Amino acid sequence: MLAAASLSTGLREYAQARVSFGGSQQLALSVEEGADVDVIVTADQRTMDGLAAHGRVERPAVVASNTLAIAVAPGNPKGVRGLADLARPDVVVVLAHPSVPAGKYAADVLGRAGVQVHPKSLELDVESAVQKVVLGEADAAIVYATDARARAVGDVAIPSAQNIVTRYVAAVVKTSSHRAAARRYVARLPARLRAAGFSAPDASSDTG
Amino acid sequence: MALTRLLDVDVEVQAGSLDLRASLQADAGDVVALVGPNGSGKSTLLRAVAAQRPGEVGLVFQDRLLFPHLNALDNVAFGLRRAGLGKSEARGQAQGWLDDVGVGHVAGLRPHALSGGQAQRVALARALARRPAVLLLDEPFAGVDVSAVADVRHAVRTVAAAPNRVCVLVTHQPVDVLALATKVVVLEAGRVVQAGSVADVRNRPRSAWSARMAGVNLLAGQAESGGLRVGAVVVAAVAAAATAGLDGRAAFAVFHPRAVTLSAERPLTSARNAWPGQVADVDMEGDRARVRWVGPVELVAEVTPGAVAEMGLRPGLPVWASVKATEIDLYPA
Amino acid sequence: MREGRVSATTAGAGVWVLAAGALVLIGLPLAGLLMRAPWSTLLHDVTAPSALQALRLSLACSLGALALCLVLGVPLAWVLARSSVPGLGLVRAVVLVPMVLPPVVGGAALLFAFGRRGVLPLRLPFTTAGAVVAEAFVALPFLVLATEAGLLGLDRRYEEAARVLGAGPWSRFVHVTLPQVAPAVAAGAALSWARALGEFGATITFAGNLPGRTQTLPLAVYVALQTDRDAALALSVLLLAVSVAVIAGLRGRWTWR
Numbered sequence: 008m009l010a011a012a013s014l015s016t017g018l019r020e021y022a023q024a025r026v027s028f029g030g031s032q033q034l035a036l037s038v039e040e041g042a043d044v045d046v047i048v049t050a051d052q053r054t055m056d057g058l059a060a061h062g063r064v065e066r067p068a069v070v071a072s073n074t075l076a077i078a079v080a081p082g083n084p085k086g087v088r089g090l091a092d093l094a095r096p097d098v099v100v101v102l103a104h105p106s107v108p109a110g111k112y113a114a115d116v117l118g119r120a121g122v123q124v125h126p127k128s129l130e131l132d133v134e135s136a137v138q139k140v141v142l143g144e145a146d147a148a149i150v151y152a153t154d155a156r157a158r159a160v161g162d163v164a165i166p167s168a169q170n171i172v173t174r175y176v177a178a179v180v181k182t183s184s185h186r187a188a189a190r191r192y193v194a195r196l197p198a199r200l201r202a203a204g205f206s207a208p209d210a211s212s213d214t215g
Numbered sequence: 216m217a218l219t220r221l222l223d224v225d226v227e228v229q230a231g232s233l234d235l236r237a238s239l240q241a242d243a244g245d246v247v248a249l250v251g252p253n254g255s256g257k258s259t260l261l262r263a264v265a266a267q268r269p270g271e272v273g274l275v276f277q278d279r280l281l282f283p284h285l286n287a288l289d290n291v292a293f294g295l296r297r298a299g300l301g302k303s304e305a306r307g308q309a310q311g312w313l314d315d316v317g318v319g320h321v322a323g324l325r326p327h328a329l330s331g332g333q334a335q336r337v338a339l340a341r342a343l344a345r346r347p348a349v350l351l352l353d354e355p356f357a358g359v360d361v362s363a364v365a366d367v368r369h370a371v372r373t374v375a376a377a378p379n380r381v382c383v384l385v386t387h388q389p390v391d392v393l394a395l396a397t398k399v400v401v402l403e404a405g406r407v408v409q410a411g412s413v414a415d416v417r418n419r420p421r422s423a424w425s426a427r428m429a430g431v432n433l434l435a436g437q438a439e440s441g442g443l444r445v446g447a448v449v450v451a452a453v454a455a456a457a458t459a460g461l462d463g464r465a466a467f468a469v470f471h472p473r474a475v476t477l478s479a480e481r482p483l484t485s486a487r488n489a490w491p492g493q494v495a496d497v498d499m500e501g502d503r504a505r506v507r508w509v510g511p512v513e514l515v516a517e518v519t520p521g522a523v524a525e526m527g528l529r530p531g532l533p534v535w536a537s538v539k540a541t542e543i544d545l546y547p548a
Numbered sequence: 549m550r551e552g553r554v555s556a557t558t559a560g561a562g563v564w565v566l567a568a569g570a571l572v573l574i575g576l577p578l579a580g581l582l583m584r585a586p587w588s589t590l591l592h593d594v595t596a597p598s599a600l601q602a603l604r605l606s607l608a609c610s611l612g613a614l615a616l617c618l619v620l621g622v623p624l625a626w627v628l629a630r631s632s633v634p635g636l637g638l639v640r641a642v643v644l645v646p647m648v649l650p651p652v653v654g655g656a657a658l659l660f661a662f663g664r665r666g667v668l669p670l671r672l673p674f675t676t677a678g679a680v681v682a683e684a685f686v687a688l689p690f691l692v693l694a695t696e697a698g699l700l701g702l703d704r705r706y707e708e709a710a711r712v713l714g715a716g717p718w719s720r721f722v723h724v725t726l727p728q729v730a731p732a733v734a735a736g737a738a739l740s741w742a743r744a745l746g747e748f749g750a751t752i753t754f755a756g757n758l759p760g761r762t763q764t765l766p767l768a769v770y771v772a773l774q775t776d777r778d779a780a781l782a783l784s785v786l787l788l789a790v791s792v793a794v795i796a797g798l799r800g801r802w803t804w805r
Binding site (some may be wrong): 030032033036099101104106107126127128129130131135139142143144 | 656659663664665673674752753755756757758759762763767770771773774775777
């Protein structure tokens with residue numbers, strides 16, 4: 008199984024499946040190239056649509072939703088209170104690269120808030136962006152709310168008016184040799200992710 | 216003429232099995248042949264002398280050690296550059312030195328393109344370039360093609376004997392000693408066993424090795440009236456003047472192989488030194504034959520090839536050897 | 549040399565088969581890359597401003613890393629080859645660590661050393677200098693290994709000859725040791741430069757990924773792979789062409805024999 012990096016907090020413990028985490032685009036590429044995979048879970052609809060259009064996967068289903076938050080260094084030394092603070096020159100900000108869903112969402116959120124940020128780095132997946140904050144190299148990063156909460160970093164909520172609801176989409180890969188089992192696995196994913204702190208598939212930004 | 220002592224060094228080196236403790240002295244104009252068996256420490260001694268006075272001593276290594284990344288000219292200019300000369304000045308002088316030793320035409324060649332003889336002379340020029348008061352040559356004719364030895368020997372002869380310089384020459388060839396040297400130092404097992412003029416060492420060698428190089432028989436023993444006790448026999452020597460006052464002291468007896476007579480029967484001559492023994496080895500050298508003989512003493516006899524044929528000399532043949540007492544020189548050890 | 553060639557051509561068929569296997573292992577993926585490369589749009593893709601920017605940055609960073617490797621690595625190799633300080637075996641093992649360490653771990657280690665909260669906070673992360681350091685970190689062992697081997701193969705009596713001719717320690721190193729070990733240094737430099745040029749993991753972890761500052765060609769390839777696969781393949785071909793051209797150009801030079 009391949010899963011978006013941001014799902015690692017929710018799926019790590021499920022030993023029944025061997026899970027590889029990565030940037031959604033990277034996962035999609037693996038499936039395109041015929042990697043031996045049963046299930047793929049992407050962090051956005053668009054990537055999955057691409058796979059579906061190429062006939063690589065069965066019908067996709069939304070399995071969970073998430074929102075964005077600002078992960079800040081432990082103790083929030085730079086006093087980040089909201090998106091506007093990310094434009095301050097003394098705050099080192101990293102984002103995920105716009106080519107991965109988290110980066111695209113972050114850009115959307117910043118655009119909607121009208122905040123101009125000069126990130127120091129565009130990390131290749133959202134996990135790396137969180138890592139930079141955990142290690143103290145960055146003061147803040149816009150990441151999934153589940154990541155910001157789960158890791159030992161501070162998290163600053165983004166008001167729902169500026170926030171965005173992201174949806175995780177799962178699908179069974181057509182080349183899978185265990186498609187029945189894979190389908191059952193996908194069917195159980197919403198409850199599991201819910202238990203791990205993700206929002207329900209149909210949640211609006213208010214519940215985030 | 217007052218002599219200027221240009222070389223006066225004491226060297227102590229422990230290197231592997233070699234325990235070298237030697238001193239070297241030489242005056243301006245001296246050409247010292249440093250001789251001795253393999254492994255006696257000759258090269259080590261030269262290198263130690265050079266190491267004591269970097270930049271002031273010229274050393275030609277046994278395998279020359281021309282810098283492979285520099286051409287002949289820059290090899291020679293190397294020391295001059297280190298002495299602070301500018302590049303063009305150093306190269307100009309270097310060319311002069313190459314010309315002096317007859318290899319000016321190979322200035323632009325890298326060492327790998329030089330013949331042994333050319334490389335040897337380039338190395339010589341390199342050692343000479345800083346005008347050292349002491350020039351050390353480690354087997355300058357080793358690795359040189361037979362046809363080129365004459366050229367190299369000529370070059371060495373040209374530079375070796377200079378009035379304001381000392382040259383020390385390591386060699387295995389008696390001919391080099393005779394042709395080039397004014398003094399000889401014999402090194403054995405890390406110790407100087409003899410130092411003196413060429414005539415001294417030739418006529419009165421003080422070690423088996425020097426005797427072999429001088430081509431003479433040397434017996435070591437204890438002086439008694441009228442001779443030298445060597446093991447069970449007394450070798451009679453007439454040089455009475457020499458024996459006077461030597462009684463009981465360690466001494467050497469030396470005689471030329473030509474002074475040895477071999478005969479099938481006990482000789483009837485007046486020779487007082489006549490011993491039975493046998494031929495150990497026969498070595499033909501042109502118009503002469505050298506016969507190694509073992510009896511109460513060991514010696515070499517020089518006979519004609521005719522005599523070898525006539526007597527049927529071959530290893531194991533029992534023969535008598537006799538030496539006239541008048542042919543034996545006796546001197547204190 | 550010639551004897552070596554002769555024995556190689558007369559070696560058993562097994563050797564040829566295995567050699568061909570090695571060539572397939574390296575050559576087939578390369579051929580695959582070239583076959584999939586979008587040749588019609590290649591020129592357009594590799595001359596795009598973002599591609600040229602990444603190429604320029606890659607060249608600058610890899611050459612910077614190489615310079616750093618030479619300045620620090622040659623003296624280190626000299627110490628390893630020539631000194632008899634106790635614990636040198638451990639030092640030699642430590643020098644090799646970047647070769648076996650996963651580059652991402654190397655990048656994290658660099659953060660612990662030179663990051664904001666590092667032992668020696670140099671403010672290198674997210675800077676071009678940081679990318680240079682990350683590349684030098686992974687490239688250094690290649691230079692040190694090759695140079696040390698070269699130094700060990702030298703006849704030290706040449707240095708003695710230089711000393712007799714009045715050359716001091718520095719002069720001996722510069723005028724005798726270095727020119728003679730130059731072929732080994734050049735070989736090591738080519739290896740470490742190539743390693744630096746292709747560096748990905750340590751760079752992304754330590755220096756991040758920002759176009760024009762830390763996004764070197766391998767990072768640009770990775771990013772492009774997520775959005776525009778043809779562009780990614782084009783950039784890969786560019787990276788390949790540059791490295792092959794330089795390494796092929798270096799071969800055979802720097803020898804005095």
